[in-house]
Amino acid sequence: MSDTRVEHLTTSGVFTLDGGSWEVDNNVWLVGDDDEVVVIDAPHDPAAIVEAVDGRRVVAVLCTHGHNDHVNAAPAVAEATGAPILLHPEDRVLWDMTHPDRAPDGELADGQSLKVGGTELTVLHTPGHAPGAVCLYAPDLGVLFSGDTLFQGGPGATGRSYSDFPTIVESIRRRLLSLPEETVVNTGHGDSTTIGAEAPHLQEWLYRGQ
Structure with missing residues (x-):
C-alpha cells in the first residue's frame, strides 16, 4: 500500500468538436506501484505515456469521457502495453x-x-460535460480524478454537443x-484543487443553472 503512488504528465494537442478546434494541454494520471499501473486518460502523445509507464503492467486505460483530447492516443497506448481500454457506454x-x-x-x-497496486479506484458516473463522463475516486489515497467534470474554480464546460449545465452541477453536488473536504481533485486540465476549496462555489453554480 505504501508503494502506491500517483504520477502525472502533461501532453499537448488539439481538441475538436462541433466544427471547432482548440489547442489544449491535458493531464495524464498514472496510479499504481512499481509493478502495475492504470492510465487515466490517454491524450495526444502515446510515446510519452508509454515512457511514463516504464515497462510496468498496465491494468487498464481508463477514459474519464470520450472527447478526442482524452482518448486520441488510447488505442496506441493499448497496443503498446496490451492493456484494455475502458469507457462508460454512454460516451460511445x-x-x-x-x-x-x-x-x-x-x-x-x-x-x-x-x-x-494495492489500492482501489471507484467509478463515479458524473454526466454533464459528457453523457458518459466519470470520475475515479481512490479513498485510500485521498484523491479524486475528475476528468473534465470539476476544475479549480468550477465545473467543466457545457456549451457544446452532448453536454448540459444543470446536469453537471447536479453530478458535482450529489456525487463529489x-x-x-480534504480530498485532492486531480483534473483533466490545469491545476489540482480540493473538494473543500470547490464546495463554496456550489451556490454560484446552482444560481447560474436556474
Whole structure:
C-alpha cells in the first residue's frame, strides 16, 4: 500500500468538436506501484505515456469521457502495453467520432471497483460535460480524478454537443461534494484543487443553472 503512488504528465494537442478546434494541454494520471499501473486518460502523445509507464503492467486505460483530447492516443497506448481500454457506454457517441473503427475493450459502470497496486479506484458516473463522463475516486489515497467534470474554480464546460449545465452541477453536488473536504481533485486540465476549496462555489453554480 505504501508503494502506491500517483504520477502525472502533461501532453499537448488539439481538441475538436462541433466544427471547432482548440489547442489544449491535458493531464495524464498514472496510479499504481512499481509493478502495475492504470492510465487515466490517454491524450495526444502515446510515446510519452508509454515512457511514463516504464515497462510496468498496465491494468487498464481508463477514459474519464470520450472527447478526442482524452482518448486520441488510447488505442496506441493499448497496443503498446496490451492493456484494455475502458469507457462508460454512454460516451460511445463521442468515442466513435475519433475512433470509428476501434471500439473500447470494456465498459466503466457507476460503482465499479478497479484494483491496482494495492489500492482501489471507484467509478463515479458524473454526466454533464459528457453523457458518459466519470470520475475515479481512490479513498485510500485521498484523491479524486475528475476528468473534465470539476476544475479549480468550477465545473467543466457545457456549451457544446452532448453536454448540459444543470446536469453537471447536479453530478458535482450529489456525487463529489459528499466526499471528504480534504480530498485532492486531480483534473483533466490545469491545476489540482480540493473538494473543500470547490464546495463554496456550489451556490454560484446552482444560481447560474436556474
